[in-house]
Amino acid sequence: MTVAAGTDPFGISTILDRRLDKDLSQSVAVAFSGGGDSLGALIATKAWADACGRPVIALHVDHGLQAASPAWQAFAADAALRLGVGFRALTWIGDKPAHGLAAAARRARHALIAEAAREAGATNVVFGHTADDIAESALMRAEGSRLGLPREWRPSPVWPEGRGVFILRPLLGVRRTAIRAALRALEWDWIDDPANADPRQPRARARRQLAEAAGGSVPLDDQASMAFQGRFDDWGTIRLDRERLLQAPDTSGRRVLAAALLCVGGGERPPRSERVAALFARLAGPEDFTATLAGARLVAGPEILITRNSGEMARGGLAPVALEPGRATVWDGRFELRSPRPGLSVVALRGAQARLDADTRHRLRAAPAAARPGLPLVVEGGGRLACPLFANDGIAVHSLVAARFSAACGAVSKEPRA
Secondary structure (H helix, E strand, O other), X not given: OOOOOOOOOOOOHHHHHHHOOOOOOOOEEEEOOOEHHHHHHHHHHHHHHHHHOOOEEEEEXXXXXOOOHHHHHHHHHHHHHHHOOEEEEEEOOOOXXXXXXXXXXXXXXXXXXXXXXXXXXXXXXXXXXXHHHHHHHHHHHHOOOOOOOOOOEEEOOOOOOOOOOEEEOOOOOOOHHHHHHHHHHOXXXXXXXXXXXXXXXXXXXXXXXXXXXXOOOOOOOOOOOOXXXXXXXXXXXXXXXXHHHHOOOOOHHHHHHHHHHHHHHOOOOOOOHHXXXXXHHXXXXXXXXXXXXXXXXXXXXXXXXXXXXXXXXXXXXXXXXXXOOOOOEEEOOOEEEEOOOOOEEEEEOXXXXXXXXXXXXXXXXXXXXXXXXXXXXXXXXXXXXXXXXXXXXXXXXXXXXXXXXXXXXXXXXXXXXX
């Protein structure tokens, strides 16, 4: 049984209206495991998309960890066919870690989904997390898990695969029991993953605690406001007003600082909260200072300048990255480059500034001295060097820092155009 266009089986059309754009023609992607929550998300998204003429694609990930995976994929493909949405099966291939398997699988899932969404022309992926997931995550965190609480709207958590891709969770105000009741009324079946009942799994234990608890509503997490932005430039630095940062309400200032360090550092793992808190406390003092954290270098005066920590790049031995003609290459998590010809690779500028032509050296003076060693340098087979940010040689380059920071701070509140 299908759902008529424009119907709202779970009462989430206002969320979809707020976050998605009815006037776009690009696909809306849905992460679809075949479980009840993701099936509810797919049905609701399909009903909304039909009303505005937008296509939907279901993205199914096979982690290769369950004997029943082929059957689950077949079920998901059949459900997508019944609903009349596109379907793509994704597989996590390669060796699986002996430790930290859940975290590795979660990262692989997000990376596969983000890349497939981009290939489908989608900038948004709908996930089926519910109000129960918020409560389960809170219980898991109480056990020591570092898993974050699900939020309605956020950038993809993987980098650089998730660049430009946002996650929407429109069902966070809906209980899992209500979704399953609606699915039964619509004559739909779904997959039940046995791992959700395995007491060795933290989520299964949290789910059992909730099931055994007395009734009552599940409290939802309030999203802190992090919308104020820093100042950006082409060479991937962020400047923040120190006084304004310190006057931010609640923990917003610390979260903005953490986001800035992460984005300029180019990594994927956010800095530890206790280290951010210590750095923030130091900013509240009278001194001007320099500090490093999360691959970034912070110079604190009345204005805070955050650049890439070139010393860490040197210690880490950042290897040259080959540029494949016509394809986007992300270098150091901070710059995206496209080359029109073969035989080029990109490295860090550090130590090579004197070998550049006089015009490029002159133009480099516009960049802060602390930022120059971390800029991209393109090397040709014959040894010719060029800094693509300042040279007109056909190599397209742009910094990813500003867009990533804006997304992390909540400045992007609606589905962007592909």
